[in-house]
Amino acid sequence: DAKTTQPPSMDCAEGRAANLPCNHSTISGNEYVYWYRQIHSQGPQYIIHGLKNNETNEMASLIITEDRKSSTLILPHATLRDTAVYYCIVRVALDTGRRALTFGSGTRLQVQP
Amino acid sequence: DAGVTQSPTHLIKTRGQQVTLRCSPKSGHDTVSWYQQALGQGPQFIFQYYEEEERQRGNFPDRFSGHQFPNYSSELNVNALLLGDSALYLCASSLEGREKAFFGQGTRLTVV
Numbered sequence: 001d002a003k004t005t006q007p008p009s010m011d012c013a014e015g016r017a018a019n020l021p022c023n024h025s026t027i028s029g030n031e032y033v034y035w036y037r038q039i040h041s042q043g044p045q046y047i048i049h050g051l052k053n054n055e056t057n058e059m060a061s062l063i064i065t066e067d068r069k070s071s072t073l074i075l076p077h078a079t080l081r082d083t084a085v086y087y088c089i090v091r092v093a094l095d096t097g098r099r100a101l102t103f104g105s106g107t108r109l110q111v112q113p
Numbered sequence: 114d115a116g117v118t119q120s121p122t123h124l125i126k127t128r129g130q131q132v133t134l135r136c137s138p139k140s141g142h143d144t145v146s147w148y149q150q151a152l153g154q155g156p157q158f159i160f161q162y163y164e165e166e167e168r169q170r171g172n173f174p175d176r177f178s179g180h181q182f183p184n185y186s187s188e189l190n191v192n193a194l195l196l197g198d199s200a201l202y203l204c205a206s207s208l209e210g211r212e213k214a215f216f217g218q219g220t221r222l223t224v225v
Contacts, residue, residue, distance in 0.1 A: 044216045
């Protein structure tokens with residue numbers, strides 16, 4: 001799986017959009033970008049994944065650059081409950097059952113009131 | 114749907130002892146993975162079970178072993194506990210061929 005680089009920490013004001021960047025310059029053509037988050041003392045939670053098109057679900061939006069070397073997870077209206085560590089993971093999608101998730105250090109997002 | 118459940122939630126053991134952690138996967142899921150998360154770090158993959166067999170393994174010693182039962186539930190066993198085994202142990206379940214993994218709340222193991 002390709003290596004990812006994320007800033008160690010970020011702050012965001014409550015109600016504003018949180019934009020979390022991830023660099024994955026060595027991504028291969030068949031690798032997807034996944035995002036998970038981990039709220040304090042809980043297990044990681046799946047957020048979203050994508051290949052090359054932008055994706056949106058009820059939790060977040062994922063913007064992937066045209067060259068696929070970087071991506072941004074967007075939480076459109078951050079709340080205090082979004083305070084968590086966010087992990088960007090690159091992997092081949094459909095073998096989730098055959099290969100482990102490789103977590104880095106992630107970005108610690110602190111949403112400020 | 115109860116999701117992924119792990120037991121116990123907290124555990125204190127003495128160096129040299131053995132411990133067994135348990136995981137019940139999300140309903141309908143057939144694959145269980147175990148992760149170790151030390152304080153301040155991301156989860157590290159231990160191993161994965163599918164069809165009652167260990168399918169892949171991370172960089173962990175043989176002191177770490179596991180089992181999957183016919184109902185897909187799983188156990189993680191750690192022998193000869195070391196202080197460095199103190200961590201949050203996470204279980205994740207998924208369905209063969211599907212993209213998402215679902216994690217339990219974890220078991221906090223403290224070795225003294």
